[in-house]
Amino acid sequence: MTSPGENRRRFLQTATAAAAGVSLGSSTAAEAGQSASHRPDLTADVLVCGSGCAGTAAALAAARSGANTLLIEKAPFAGGIITCVGLPYFDGIANIRDRRIVVRGIALELLSKSGVCAPDAKSVDKHNPTIPNTFEFKLLLDGLLREQQDRLDVLFNSMVCGVETQGQRIESVQVANKDGLVRIRPQVVIDCTGDGDVAAWSGAPFEQNAEVQPLTLHFRIGQVKNSPLLSQNCRSALQAAQQRGELPHYYGPGVMFLFGAGEVYVHGVRVPANPTSAADLTRAEMQGRADAHAMFRAWKREVPGFEQAYFLEAYPWIGVRESRRLIGQHVLREDDLMQARRFDDAVATGCWYLDLHPNQTTVGSANNFQPEKHQPDPYEIPYRSLLPQKIENLLVAGRCHSATRGAHASTRVTATAMALGEAAGVAAALAVASRRSPQEIGGVKVRETLAARNAGPFTDA
Numbered sequence: 001m002t003s004p005g006e007n008r009r010r011f012l013q014t015a016t017a018a019a020a021g022v023s024l025g026s027s028t029a030a031e032a033g034q035s036a037s038h039r040p041d042l043t044a045d046v047l048v049c050g051s052g053c054a055g056t057a058a059a060l061a062a063a064r065s066g067a068n069t070l071l072i073e074k075a076p077f078a079g080g081i082i083t084c085v086g087l088p089y090f091d092g093i094a095n096i097r098d099r100r101i102v103v104r105g106i107a108l109e110l111l112s113k114s115g116v117c118a119p120d121a122k123s124v125d126k127h128n129p130t131i132p133n134t135f136e137f138k139l140l141l142d143g144l145l146r147e148q149q150d151r152l153d154v155l156f157n158s159m160v161c162g163v164e165t166q167g168q169r170i171e172s173v174q175v176a177n178k179d180g181l182v183r184i185r186p187q188v189v190i191d192c193t194g195d196g197d198v199a200a201w202s203g204a205p206f207e208q209n210a211e212v213q214p215l216t217l218h219f220r221i222g223q224v225k226n227s228p229l230l231s232q233n234c235r236s237a238l239q240a241a242q243q244r245g246e247l248p249h250y251y252g253p254g255v256m257f258l259f260g261a262g263e264v265y266v267h268g269v270r271v272p273a274n275p276t277s278a279a280d281l282t283r284a285e286m287q288g289r290a291d292a293h294a295m296f297r298a299w300k301r302e303v304p305g306f307e308q309a310y311f312l313e314a315y316p317w318i319g320v321r322e323s324r325r326l327i328g329q330h331v332l333r334e335d336d337l338m339q340a341r342r343f344d345d346a347v348a349t350g351c352w353y354l355d356l357h358p359n360q361t362t363v364g365s366a367n368n369f370q371p372e373k374h375q376p377d378p379y380e381i382p383y384r385s386l387l388p389q390k391i392e393n394l395l396v397a398g399r400c401h402s403a404t405r406g407a408h409a410s411t412r413v414t415a416t417a418m419a420l421g422e423a424a425g426v427a428a429a430l431a432v433a434s435r436r437s438p439q440e441i442g443g444v445k446v447r448e449t450l451a452a453r454n455a456g457p458f459t460d461a
């Protein structure tokens with residue numbers, strides 16, 4: 001087994017050799033004859049793919065539990081939707097009805113370290129607690145990941161791009177980065193890519209609807225003067241822009257004053273696309289930018305209060321709400337949620353409403369959508385919804401875990417994804433320590449271990 005220290009030595013060797021344009025000495029027959037573009041294999045007890053809401057929690061949980069862990073992320077930072085798409089909300093951490101906290105553990109740690117609540121808070125002020133600054137959130141995660149450096153290696157700017165299986169096991173995962181193509185040989189893999197990339201490529205059953213929820217690019221506008229009619233005027237300007245053919249779809253107006261005085265955060269872009277097609281995702285990125293700027297131009301031209309406004313920034317990536325969903329050992333269903341079904345192997349509590357965005361323009365309260373009609377009581381999410389069929393050394397956490405489309409519309413939110421990631425990290429570490437598969441560990445043991453660290457389900461607490 002390679003320790004993080006050894007992996008780090010190999011990273012350095014690789015970088016030095018690549019800089020010198022030479023190939024590396026090999027330590028195994030499999031590595032013999034490699035070129036500078038194919039590096040020595042790395043190993044890990046636990047490999048976490050994707051460092052978003054679920055993946056960051058999974059990696060921290062696995063490393064804190066004593067497993068040598070390697071975290072791979074295609075972005076240059078951790079945080080996923082929060083930092084890549086600029087989403088500041090910790091939805092799902094508290095029951096919408098009474099604001100009682102139902103997700104503790106790493107999600108609550110992150111919220112409290114962002115200055116939003118006390119570490120031992122039992123309730124929060126808002127049903128959607130909001131962190132004040134997404135850049136500082138990147139720094140917070142950098143710090144927490146670095147604290148674990150004796151057990152945790154992190155590779156940013158690294159894209160998981162392939163999986164090799166033998167029988168029912170993942171033997172290796174391939175990653176493309178500045179070192180070239182790197183092969184990682186893990187004992188247990190946690191797929192937190194949001195899109196279920198590892199699960200799909202390893203042959204685990206999954207599904208993806210022909211039509212998924214729209215993609216959204218978030219952007220910010222500076223120096224806007226608020227007024228009672230601002231929202232209404234913004235909406236009218238978007239309607240006119242659409243009639244002129246400047247804006248195919250939008251949610252309107254999707255304008256919020258957030259982060260700073262006079263600063264508007266816009267979540268009104270709506271691009272229907274298939275996020276697991278590289279070509280369609282590229283089209284969506286371009287369409288998202290075009291639509292964001294069309295909205296800005298319409299407001300600047302027509303809405304009082306935007307005279308001095310300037311386009312501050314769009315976040316780097318368009319956000320994906322929905323893509324592949326695992327068909328795991330338990331597929332969580334809408335009626336599991338709406339009837340608040342209990343599970344012996346519950347590892348997390350969810351509580352958000354079934355929040356399904358349509359692929360069409362909606363204004364005001366979307367399509368007469370009434371969240372309270374789709375609002376479950378706090379419900380439980382079983383460990384088996386993180387376990388795939390067919391592949392024994394894989395866990396799948398975050399928005400690609402095993403749920404129907406309707407149930408996923410609730411479980412996909414940020415704090416719930418963190419809770420699922422933490423559970424997967426704990427489970428993977430338990431599996432490695434006992435030389436058993438995640439399935440053999442069983443959810444009851446995972447739940448007990450989470451409870452001992454003030455995490456796991458808080459459905460009735």
Ligand SMILES: Cc1cc2nc3c(=O)[nH]c(=O)nc-3n(C[C@H](O)[C@H](O)[C@H](O)COP(=O)(O)OP(=O)(O)OC[C@H]3O[C@@H](n4cnc5c(N)ncnc54)[C@H](O)[C@@H]3O)c2cc1C
Nearest residue numbers: 050052053054074080081091160319320398399413414417
């Ligand atoms: C536009 C938008 C608005 C939303 N609004 C809200 C909201 O208001 N409140 C709320 O709570 N939730 C909201 N959500 C939902 C929620 O943010 C996500 O579902 C949540 O982030 C899920 O967490 P995750 O860890 O599964 O995915 P993510 O946070 O997306 O993390 C996935 C990570 O995996 C990385 N990755 C993906 N593929 C690879 C690969 N092949 N190799 C390496 N790395 C990879 C990504 O870069 C990313 O960092 C919104 C989502 C979107 C898109």
